[in-house]
Amino acid sequence: MITLGMDLGTQRVKAVILKDGEEVSRGQAFSGFDATTATEEAVAQALKGAGLQRSDIAYSVATGSSMENAPGADSTISMMSADAKAGVYFFPKAHTIIDIGAEEARAVKCDDKAVMVDFVVNERCAAGAGAFIEAMARALEVKLEDMGPLSLKAERASPINASCVIFGESDVVSLIHRQESKPEIARAVFDAMADRVSSMVHRIGVNPDVVLIGGVAKDVGFIAALKRKLGVEILIPDFPDYAGALGAALIAATRAKERQK
Amino acid sequence: MKNEKIEKKYAPEIQPKEIEELRNTIKTSSEKIIAENIERMKKADPNRPQAMKYFDEISNLFGQRQEELSAEKAKGKKIVGYMCLFAPTELILAADAIPVRVNSGWYDTTKIGDRVVPVEVCPVIRSTIGAQMIGLSPFLELSDALISVLTCDGMTKMGEILSDYKPIWEMNIPRVKDAAHSLRFWDDEILNMKKQLEAFTGNKITRKSLKAAIEQSQKATRVFRRLQDLRKGNPIIMGRDAMLVNQSYLWDDKERWTQKATALCDELEKRAERKDWVCPTDTPRVLVTGTPMFWPDSWKVPNLVEEANPKGIIVADELCSGERILNDPVGVDEWTMDDMLNAIGERYLMASTCPCFTSSDGNEDRINWLLNKVKESNVQGVIYYVTRGCMLYAMEYTRIKKALDKINIPMYYLDTEYTREDVGQMKTRVEAFLEMLTARVDI
Numbered sequence: 040m041i042t043l044g045m046d047l048g049t050q051r052v053k054a055v056i057l058k059d060g061e062e063v064s065r066g067q068a069f070s071g072f073d074a075t076t077a078t079e080e081a082v083a084q085a086l087k088g089a090g091l092q093r094s095d096i097a098y099s100v101a102t103g104s105s106m107e108n109a110p111g112a113d114s115t116i117s118m119m120s121a122d123a124k125a126g127v128y129f130f131p132k133a134h135t136i137i138d139i140g141a142e143e144a145r146a147v148k149c150d151d152k153a154v155m156v157d158f159v160v161n162e163r164c165a166a167g168a169g170a171f172i173e174a175m176a177r178a179l180e181v182k183l184e185d186m187g188p189l190s191l192k193a194e195r196a197s198p199i200n201a202s203c204v205i206f207g208e209s210d211v212v213s214l215i216h217r218q219e220s221k222p223e224i225a226r227a228v229f230d231a232m233a234d235r236v237s238s239m240v241h242r243i244g245v246n247p248d249v250v251l252i253g254g255v256a257k258d259v260g261f262i263a264a265l266k267r268k269l270g271v272e273i274l275i276p277d278f279p280d281y282a283g284a285l286g287a288a289l290i291a292a293t294r295a296k297e298r299q300k
Numbered sequence: 301m302k303n304e305k306i307e308k309k310y311a312p313e314i315q316p317k318e319i320e321e322l323r324n325t326i327k328t329s330s331e332k333i334i335a336e337n338i339e340r341m342k343k344a345d346p347n348r349p350q351a352m353k354y355f356d357e358i359s360n361l362f363g364q365r366q367e368e369l370s371a372e373k374a375k376g377k378k379i380v381g382y383m384c385l386f387a388p389t390e391l392i393l394a395a396d397a398i399p400v401r402v403n404s405g406w407y408d409t410t411k412i413g414d415r416v417v418p419v420e421v422c423p424v425i426r427s428t429i430g431a432q433m434i435g436l437s438p439f440l441e442l443s444d445a446l447i448s449v450l451t452c453d454g455m456t457k458m459g460e461i462l463s464d465y466k467p468i469w470e471m472n473i474p475r476v477k478d479a480a481h482s483l484r485f486w487d488d489e490i491l492n493m494k495k496q497l498e499a500f501t502g503n504k505i506t507r508k509s510l511k512a513a514i515e516q517s518q519k520a521t522r523v524f525r526r527l528q529d530l531r532k533g534n535p536i537i538m539g540r541d542a543m544l545v546n547q548s549y550l551w552d553d554k555e556r557w558t559q560k561a562t563a564l565c566d567e568l569e570k571r572a573e574r575k576d577w578v579c580p581t582d583t584p585r586v587l588v589t590g591t592p593m594f595w596p597d598s599w600k601v602p603n604l605v606e607e608a609n610p611k612g613i614i615v616a617d618e619l620c621s622g623e624r625i626l627n628d629p630v631g632v633d634e635w636t637m638d639d640m641l642n643a644i645g646e647r648y649l650m651a652s653t654c655p656c657f658t659s660s661d662g663n664e665d666r667i668n669w670l671l672n673k674v675k676e677s678n679v680q681g682v683i684y685y686v687t688r689g690c691m692l693y694a695m696e697y698t699r700i701k702k703a704l705d706k707i708n709i710p711m712y713y714l715d716t717e718y719t720r721e722d723v724g725q726m727k728t729r730v731e732a733f734l735e736m737l738t739a740r741v742d743i
Contacts (some may be wrong), residue, residue: 049730099464104724104728114609115609116730116735117728117729117732117735118732119728119732119735119736120732120735120739121734153741154736155732155736155739156710156736157710157712157736158712158733158736160725160728160729164444
């Protein structure tokens with residue numbers, strides 16, 4: 040049975056196709072102004088990769104902040120449920136699953152039976168999410184993908200304010216004026232962000248295994264900072280940015296079976 | 301003649317033309333929101349009880365009830381507004397005056413209140429101040445005086461601010477209930493309020509008039525409890541419908557409300573006999589607690605819960621805009637004046653679960669109420685609703701969460717503002733919570 044998961048994030052749309060519960064292909068596109076078109080593009084890519092037609096798909100589930108705009112979705116699922124499903128799929132002993140996207144940070148708590156029992160989301164602010172790194176990279180005149188490796192070269196930490204992207208940016212500017220080195224400023228950015236994410240996660244408890252997914256889970260600078268903050272091992276799957284779409288595709292498989300009953 | 305102006309302590313100068321424009325715009329949009337809310341409630345239950353028709357009408361804040369109150373006022377009756385449930389409505393009724401609660405559920409007036417108090421202040425307060433500034437609320441406008449109970453910080457200062465517009469009668473509530481002198485202190489406040497009401501209305505509160513008022517509120521409590529009892533079984537009425545019935549007691553005529561609510565209960569009982577449930581019996585059963593949710597704009601969360609995918613049903617609440625209104629009867633042993641006044645004092649102080657109270661055991665009464673409700677109403681999940689700036693509810697969250705963790709009932713902290721802009725984000729959070737409740741049953 041072929042199922043499709045679509046994750047309509049604020050920055051990118053991701054699509055994952057499963058065959059009998061195993062991932063066979065992926066696709067992604069920039070969300071842009073039209074999430075529907077972007078989803079069609081991501082799905083077309085995934086279908087092409089799997090050598091399939093849209094009509095081969097038995098069931099599809101959409102998630103993500105624009106999930107309502109997913110063309111042809113059979114149903115939707117919240118990002119938290121999709122995160123829980125994917126986290127446990129990758130690491131069966133996952134109890135805390137952290138998902139950091141472009142504009143949202145979430146954490147989900149699962150019990151021993153892999154059922155979600157609690158969750159938290161960041162409160163109407165992008166300071167604990169990917170957009171924060173992006174804004175700071177701009178201020179530092181550094182490429183986004185270079186921020187992480189750069190931060191690892193820092194010899195010490197300098198504090199900045201991450202209660203808000205705007206304030207954070209002005210802090211970074213003043214560090215530049217104080218002629219702090221770029222690696223140190225980059226590390227300060229990740230530390231500040233990890234600080235915020237960590238206090239959010241502590242609200243539901245840090246219970247190993249701790250899994251990190253979402254686009255920001257690819258950033259070595261953030262991973263290092265979060266490890267320092269939480270003081271536990273952090274497990275990251277391959278292609279963590281596709282985890283939400285994968286979770287949706289797994290839920291699609293369950294729902295397809297329910298429908299057959 | 302001297303043109304003497306009374307100096308205002310807080311109220312800013314606003315030109316009458318601006319006031320009128322603001323009032324008209326917000327009133328028009330509010331009428332639309334009231335109608336929309338009712339349409340949504342009708343849609344949620346196509347087979348809605350006949351008796352709800354009355355409550356739909358009385359929920360129009362700019363309709364029938366406004367006219368009735370104006371007519372009563374023209375005949376010389378006094379109208380006494382109040383901001384907290386601690387105001388002893390039986391005394392108001394016994395003085396032949398009309399009690400009406402005046403807290404604002406209008407989102408748009410918060411922006412006007414922002415001209416007087418900063419945005420960090422709870423929006424219930426900012427919105428009520430804003431409503432007064434532009435004369436939006438018919439009930440607030442018609443009030444001859446306001447009872448301001450010094451509960452949370454917002455309520456305490458709001459009375460002071462509103463004193464620029466109305467006579468304010470403060471009631472000072474003791475923060476620790478279980479000390480003997482607390483009740484004595486509060487009994488004095490009740491006695492003062494009696495004298496205040498008598499002087500203001502010119503009507504003496506007699507043994508007879510107070511007995512009649514207490515008996516009326518006992519009758520209302522009986523039917524109120526009957527309605528909440530009906531909600532404890534399989535889903536018989538949508539939560540939003542019951543919440544509207546409960547809340548409309550705050551502004552409706554007490555006797556008529558009692559009759560109409562009785563008719564609703566009769567109808568629901570017949571439905572229960574036929575097993576005519578309002579939604580599938582496995583719909584997740586939710587309790588809401590926290591900041592009060594005032595009609596109409598603060599129907600945001602109830603709307604989200606009962607229209608979500610998967611859908612939930614609100615079977616109980618612990619809100620001072622909901623089940624706390626009439627949950628506890630005034631228990632009188634002997635119908636002497638002293639005894640009745642003591643009974644009122646005790647009912648308003650001891651039965652309250654407001655987070656303004658504390659003690660070395662904390663606000664135990666609230667925890668016990670919640671644990672009881674969860675059990676009695678077979679609640680599967682609790683939504684802890686807090687508006688930004690609502691300190692006391694925000695601060696009690698962790699303790700309540702611990703208490704509910706112990707009995708394995710999930711609770712979600714849903715924080716919001718008096719705004720419509722976060723509906724999308726709130727929807728995701730509510731749906732994730734309901735998915736969680738469903739998953740606990742499914743998997």
